[in-house]
Amino acid sequence: MRVLLINPPYPEAEGLHVALSTPSIAAVLEEAGVEVQVLDFLVSKYSPQNLERKLRKFKPDIVGATSVTLNYPAARRILKACKEIDHKLITVIGGPHVTFGVEETLRESPFIDIVVVREGDETVVELVETIARDTDLSQVKGIAFRKDSEIVVTPERAFIQNLDKLPFPARHLLPVSRYLALQAACGLSTSRGCPFGCSFCVGHRMVGKKVRYRDPKVVIDEMEHIIKLGFKLLAFEDDFFTVNHKHCTAICDEITARGLDVLWAAYARVDSIDKPLLEKMKQAGCFALCFGVESGNQKVLDLAHKKITPAKIREAIKLCQNSGYDFIASFIAGLPGETEDTLRQSVEFAESLGEGGWGFHILSPFFGTEVRERAEELGLKILTNDWERYDCNQAVCETEGIKAETLNKVVDGITQMYYDQRVRDTLLEKLSDKELKKWQSAESQNLIWQLLHQEVIEEQGKIRMDGNPSEVGK
Secondary structure, three states: OEEEEEEOOOOOOOOOEEOOHHHHHHHHHHHOOOEEEEEEOOOOOOOHHHHHHHHHHHOOOEEEEEOOOOOHHHHHHHHHHHHHHOOOOEEEEEOHHHHOOHHHHHHHOOOOOEEEOOOOHHHHHHHHHHHHHOOOHHHOOOEEEEEOOEEEEOOOOOOOOOHHHOOOOOHHHOOHHHHHHOOOEEEEOOEEOOOOOOOOOOHHHHOOOOOEEOOHHHHHHHHHHHHHOOOOEEEEOOOOOOOOHHHHHHHHHHHHHOOOOOEEEEEEOOOOOOHHHHHHHHHOOEEEEEEEEEOOOHHHHHHOOOOOOHHHHHHHHHHHHHHOOEEEEEEEEOOOOOEHHHHHHHHHHHHOOOOOEEEEEEOOOOOOOHHHHOOOOOOEEEOOOOHHHOOOOOOOEEEOEEOHHHHHHHHHHHHHHHHHHHHHHHHOOOOOHHHHHHHHHHHHHHHHHHHHHOOHHHHHOOEOOOOOEOOOOO
8 A cells, every 4th residue: 555645735934843743644654564655745835736746656545634724724625636636546634623623524525535533643554454455444443434425433542552652753754854954843742642621722632631651761762863864953742841840850861861962942831840840951952942821811811721820920931031941922812701901911911021932823713622612602703714714813703802803903013013123123233142043043944934835946946145046057
């Protein structure tokens, strides 16, 4: 069997890194003896011609894609194009959007044959083997498919308890040189699971509330493998890397013991860090943390089930500032209970945090989240199911206390103010060397992503260092 895995394009470079989903699925298939290739439209240009060229050359039996809500429409269009090129292809899709929108996906997309639900590592191997034997799909746990005019959803598959048995993600199948050109971080994880139940997130439903940990030695073995590929920047994709201090410390100790020269970042909760842990992590190469703080208003925090306080947020940010960390305090505008007053309070709270990074996104009520399933009860009005607008940068819902237009105006204003301030500080030479380097790096990454994503060099020829195209040598 031949399987082509597709990374569908993403509409922007923000947060671009080497993700785990596609290479992880590729790895388990390779281990099972399946011939696998990856077509990565995250860092290359999608076109029907490029897709058809790949299908004609590789001749896969199965085409699979994974997506989140924002790039689900792109994944859907690509799988439709695959069927139009070769109607015999079996098309498969996975990811959080389709996991919690199984029936909607299969009903609106007759060209999608099978949906993989939640964790796919074991499911896809059994699925491919079942297809190869041409036996009953209903025996495969964790999938949904059509049978005649009915949609069949098989029993849920149990989460994998021993993560150490899984092979390292098959990153060698990705266009690594493109990611290196972007100076992108390479993702890896030390655990799966999220013990929290935030109303706007599907994490705890997608990977379970019980956290399953990998052996720290195995994690650092993988880290060494990533470094050999050329990556100097890593990102731990655990939902909350710092929740279990014993595990976190063991990871840091192993990095230090092996003398690895690498920088890395992670997600953290504001109530899960202290000074000794930050010092330990910094010694092991951690330079940045991302906190989901969501709001500066306690009522909004409580309705979101965050189980934190503004005081705890301020304490964590102060710890990071005193310890020399980069950080991002991420706020969400438009959560249940949001009003113009609470949003103003959050903005003022963010501004009071002092030096560092903070930013605002706007709530997108994704499939599987409490805010979507209990929208009316929570006072939310969902305005559209145009998934390409679910980018968390524009209002797709509103509360009883604040309209979509106001949410957009406030968040757009904050974003514009940030860039205007950066330009002024640059012109007046007020930015520190560190701040200037960060901003230049972000702008450079966005430019390189545009060049790669639009295949400018491939289409226009060589580009000289002064930025002017020159003729391709014959």
